[in-house]
Amino acid sequence: MTQLKIDMDVYKAIEAARESFNESQNDILRRMLLRGTGAIIPPANMQQQGVTVARAERTTGDYGFLLNGQSFSFTSLKSAYRSCLLELAAQDPAFLPNLSKEETSARRIVATDPKELYKKTPHLADEFAEVLTEGWWYDTNLSQQQVESRLQTACKVADLKFGADLTLIFP
Incomplete structure (x- = not known):
């Protein structure tokens, strides 16, 4: 190698x-x-070729999570959030379809179409929606509090106990 x-x-x-x-x-x-x-x-x-380009991540601190006893660490909130969603999706093929049914007053957590993430302001998809995995998009314009809230919802969908099965390690 x-x-x-x-x-x-x-x-x-x-x-x-x-x-x-x-x-x-x-x-x-x-x-x-x-x-x-x-x-x-x-x-x-x-972008001219129609490829969605993810914005460069900022290194903003030490973020991580423990999922079923396994530790993960990252240098940005966005990386930790994305990885947590992917780890949960890897455990259950129905996770992303089920999570896509969950929404806040203005947004969905994940969607198959980036504009579906922003129910009231679909134009935000052009700037803030990014590919989570093939066929799925997620919102990257979130505060730490919003990420925590969405991961609590994700735990309910995955039938996990937030704070026990999934523990966040945020500054």
């Missing part, structure tokens, strides 16, 4: 190309590089 240093936008492009939870980053790169001509669209041209 060889380690590579990559920019955040390259990492985001790799993750956006993920087709399943079991796929390694090496598998994704192999598919991207060896498909057709092997050309990868440069980040500057990605």
